[in-house]
Amino acid sequence: MDLDFPLIDFHAHLRGDSPIKALEPRGGVYVKELAELMEPLTRQVAGICGMHFRDPFSRFLYRSINHYAYHEILRVFEKYTVEMLLDSMVRNRVGHTVVCPIEPYFSNEDVAMAIAPYPDRFSLFIAADPHQPDAVETMERLIKKHPVAGMKLNPARAGSPSEERRMYDLLTLAQEKDLPVFIHTGSFPFEVHGFDDASQLGPVVAAFPHLSITIAHIGWDQYPTILALAERHHHLSVETSWQPPKVIREAVDKLGSHRVLLGSDFPLLQQNVALENARTALTPKELEIVAYRNAYRLLGVKV
Numbered sequence: 001m002d003l004d005f006p007l008i009d010f011h012a013h014l015r016g017d018s019p020i021k022a023l024e025p026r027g028g029v030y031v032k033e034l035a036e037l038m039e040p041l042t043r044q045v046a047g048i049c050g051m052h053f054r055d056p057f058s059r060f061l062y063r064s065i066n067h068y069a070y071h072e073i074l075r076v077f078e079k080y081t082v083e084m085l086l087d088s089m090v091r092n093r094v095g096h097t098v099v100c101p102i103e104p105y106f107s108n109e110d111v112a113m114a115i116a117p118y119p120d121r122f123s124l125f126i127a128a129d130p131h132q133p134d135a136v137e138t139m140e141r142l143i144k145k146h147p148v149a150g151m152k153l154n155p156a157r158a159g160s161p162s163e164e165r166r167m168y169d170l171l172t173l174a175q176e177k178d179l180p181v182f183i184h185t186g187s188f189p190f191e192v193h194g195f196d197d198a199s200q201l202g203p204v205v206a207a208f209p210h211l212s213i214t215i216a217h218i219g220w221d222q223y224p225t226i227l228a229l230a231e232r233h234h235h236l237s238v239e240t241s242w243q244p245p246k247v248i249r250e251a252v253d254k255l256g257s258h259r260v261l262l263g264s265d266f267p268l269l270q271q272n273v274a275l276e277n278a279r280t281a282l283t284p285k286e287l288e289i290v291a292y293r294n295a296y297r298l299l300g301v302k303v
Contacts, residue, residue, distance in 0.1 A: 055221075239263035261298075
């Protein structure tokens with residue numbers, strides 16, 4: 001399928017020049033040089049498992065090897081620089097990418113500096129950490145200092161239960177600044193410090209009916225919960241990374257193509273894999289809407 005429109009990847013991650021923080025080395029045997037050699041195989045296995053094996057027993061197995069996974073994630077984020085993301089974008093005809101820091105592991109400031117030379121290629125969604133007492137004030141400072149396009153919340157790794165007042169305060173700030181919000185969902189394959197039960201998002205999204213909210217990964221293993229939530233709340237959209245074609249198809253059938261956005265979760269999943277899943281699931285017209293027009297409408301970027 002030849003594309004006559006530019007692609008927009010609504011979900012990628014990068015770190016800046018500073019070392020990754022708070023991702024402490026775990027026990028177990030890990031040989032970085034061997035992991036480098038095995039990366040193509042590791043990626044293939046992780047992609048198959050992540051998209052097709054999300055049942056409770058599989059998630060138990062993933063958590064049982066989390067010492068290796070932490071090392072591997074650290075290696076991947078250290079390896080994949082902004083230049084490598086740009087190269088991937090050229091190879092896959094991606095004109096623009098939304099970049100999300102992951103607080104507290106790599107900071108908004110570092111990522112903002114890394115992508116600053118490429119304003120036409122990247123949009124910054126600052127990472128809000130509701131676990132931090134000064135989260136709202138920090139977001140306000142970042143919005144004043146950098147060209148911020150949106151806000152990302154990751155309750156599973158850096159958040160707190162949805163009932164916590166600070167979560168609502170952050171969403172109130174996004175609404176006041178007219179910023180779209182991106183929320184991570186799915187059962188995290190590691191221990192969590194907040195919550196990863198997608199049903200807990202119900203009261204949060206209901207409280208902000210005029211705020212544009214996109215749900216990452218379509219909930220991953222919890223996609224039925226997220227799709228049901230989105231059917232009730234029409235201001236919700238979903239993003240496709242780590243979902244196989246059949247789930248992307250189901251999302252478009254239930255919500256309409258105008259509420260589904262293409263995302264890759266680069267570098268954890270490669271852009272070509274995310275694009276191929278969307279190509280398989282969608283008609284050419286639907287693909288243009290999902291992979292370009294919806295993100296263009298939210299971001300207003302020239303591609």
